Structures are given as C-alpha cells and as structure tokens.
Amino acid sequence: MNQLLNHQKNDEQEVILEMSEVRKSFTIGNNEIEIIKGVSFQVKKGDFIIIFGPSGCGKSTILNILLGLEPPTQGKVNFLKKDLYKMSDDERAQLRKKEIGTVYQQSNWVKALTVVENVAFPLMLQGIDADKRLELSIEALKLVEMAQTLDQVPTELSAGQQQRVSLARALITKPSLLVADEPTGNLDSKSSQEIMNLFRDFNRQGHTVVMVTHDLEYLKYASRSMQIVDGELVAEHQANAESLRKLSISKRGNIDSSVNLHEIHN
Numbered sequence: 001m002n003q004l005l006n007h008q009k010n011d012e013q014e015v016i017l018e019m020s021e022v023r024k025s026f027t028i029g030n031n032e033i034e035i036i037k038g039v040s041f042q043v044k045k046g047d048f049i050i051i052f053g054p055s056g057c058g059k060s061t062i063l064n065i066l067l068g069l070e071p072p073t074q075g076k077v078n079f080l081k082k083d084l085y086k087m088s089d090d091e092r093a094q095l096r097k098k099e100i101g102t103v104y105q106q107s108n109w110v111k112a113l114t115v116v117e118n119v120a121f122p123l124m125l126q127g128i129d130a131d132k133r134l135e136l137s138i139e140a141l142k143l144v145e146m147a148q149t150l151d152q153v154p155t156e157l158s159a160g161q162q163q164r165v166s167l168a169r170a171l172i173t174k175p176s177l178l179v180a181d182e183p184t185g186n187l188d189s190k191s192s193q194e195i196m197n198l199f200r201d202f203n204r205q206g207h208t209v210v211m212v213t214h215d216l217e218y219l220k221y222a223s224r225s226m227q228i229v230d231g232e233l234v235a236e237h238q239a240n241a242e243s244l245r246k247l248s249i250s251k252r253g254n255i256d257s258s259v260n261l262h263e264i265h266n
Contacts, residue, residue, distance in 0.1 A: 016176055016208060017043035017066060022075035024061055024231075035061050036072070037231040043177070043210055048203040050219055051212045053228035059212045062228065063181055066210070067100065068092035080176060097125060101170030101178045105185040107162045109154040116141065116150040119169045126173070140168035144198060160191025167198060171207075178202065180211040184218070196221055 024036035036058050043049055051059050064070035066077055068084045077084045080099060084092055096102075109118055119140055120133040128136075141147045144164040154162055163183060170178055180199065184192035200221050203209050211218075219225045219237070227235040 014045040015042050016045055016080055017210075018076075018078045019062075019066060020076045020078075022062075022065060022072045022077065024058075024065065024070065025073045034073075035231050036065070038075075039228075039231075039233045040075075041226055041233060041236065043208060045208055046203075046206060046223075048200070048209045048221060048223045049211070049226060050222040050224075051210065051226045051228060052214060052216060052219065055214055057228045058231040059214070059228055060181065061231075063179065063210075063212050067102070067179060068096060097122065098173060099176045101173060101175035103163065103166045103170050103178070103180040103183045105182040107154065107166045109162075111153070111155065114151050115146070115154050115157070115165055118154055119165060119172055122169065122173050136172055137168075140172050141165070143171065143202075144168045158191070159186050160188070160194060163187065163191070163195050164198070167195070167202075171202070176208065178207050178209045180209065182213055183211065184213070184215065 018041075020040050022036055022039045023034060025032050025034045027033075039062060041049075051062060053059055061070060065072050066079070068077070068079070068087075071085050079095065082095070084095075087095070110121060113121065116134065116137045120137040123133045123136060138147060138150065141150065144167050146161060146164045146168060149157060149161065149165070154165055157165065166183075178199070183199075184195055187195065196218055199209055199211065203221075203223075211222075220239075223239050225237040226233055227237065
C-alpha cells in the first residue's frame, strides 16, 4: 500500500517548477491581446499551491503553459531542471506522461474500459506489464476508497466517485507533480469537500500539488496561494496569512476591495 506514497518531504526546498517572467499574447484580427503579463513563481517539493482568481483572469492559460501545452510568448518555464520550451513536443509529452498527474474538472474516460483499466491506462502507455499494472491500479483505487468499483464502467459512477477515480489515475505513475484544474467544479459540496481532503492528505504524505480554482473556500488547504487578476500575479499569500482572511469567500472569486492587490505577501 506504500508504493504510490513513496514521496518523503526530506527536501522541501528543492524547486521542481519555475515560471520566470512569462507572458502570453494571442493575435485576434489585427490586434495582439496580452493574456499573461510577466508571471513568475516557484513550486517547491511538498508545496500545495492554489492559483486562484475570477473567471477569465488567465488561470487556465498559466496552467497550460506550466504543463508544456501552450508555449509562452516570452519567459521561461523550468520543470525538473529542464527548460520545457527548449524541448520538442514529443519530449514534453513524454515528460508529462511520467512526471505529471492531472485531474481535470471533466474526466476523460476510455469508454470501452473498466474503472481499473482506465486507472491502469497511463502505465500501459509506458509499457508496464499487465500484472504490475493491475497491482498498482488496485492499490491506487484503495487509496481513494474506490476499490469496490474495479469492474464497473466509469460513466456509471457519480461525479464525486469519478473524480476519486481520476485522482487514482493521476497518482498511478508516482508523478513528481499533481496538477488539478477546477477539480470540484462539477461536484456538490459534500463531494467537493471529500476530494479536497484527499488532495490535502496526499500532499501531507509528500505529493506536490498545483491546483487552479476560482473558489476561495479552498485556499485554506494551500501552503501558498497565487492570486491572478487580469493576467497578473498580484499577490502571493502564505497559509493562514492575514491577507487571506480579508478575501471575500465567493464562488465567483470576487476580491475584497480592502486588500491591496499589488502587495506581495511573503
């Protein structure tokens, strides 16, 4: 039961991801629109970082850039001491496949496969033999309390159960980084709380997590929170900081006007 949790916090200062002065522009007609405006931050081993802000502020674009899916117009992204955008598309894809586990708002299932087969799918892509895939998949499902669903079809499960299975699939390769894009967006409050508790537990066991959300209720789980407004990183909040208590709790990610948005909290 410990193979997937072999992530000790013995080197929390190790930087595993760094974005440096990243900018991203899109050309629409004759106009160039800058979406991301000089964003810089580090992710250290053992961090639980939440990137938050209102809809349309640039969170998903930042996530796609750090995943190696969307090249920046300017700036650098280093992951595991490698410059992501000096690598080929295939090299980035291989790195993601081995080192990043991803949970999206909407799970993408291979509909012809059962739950356990879907969880095992990333290992199949790596050429792991069938017996080992099955062993690790069952272990991962036990970690999220979904071992009873092995032979079911994922689409037969509730939304909350599907997200648990998605988390098991994300953990299966023992990734260096867990990335979650609005993982509670389609869930009721009870299921959302359960999923966030799982992320917290896996982080405490040594997994590094980067999560994007517009829901300020979840900032309490983070070791650091990155506040994005109009494509800028306007504040970095430490866990339990006074600045966090000043933020309005809102499903839309609205910001309390009493907070100085251009003050970085270290």
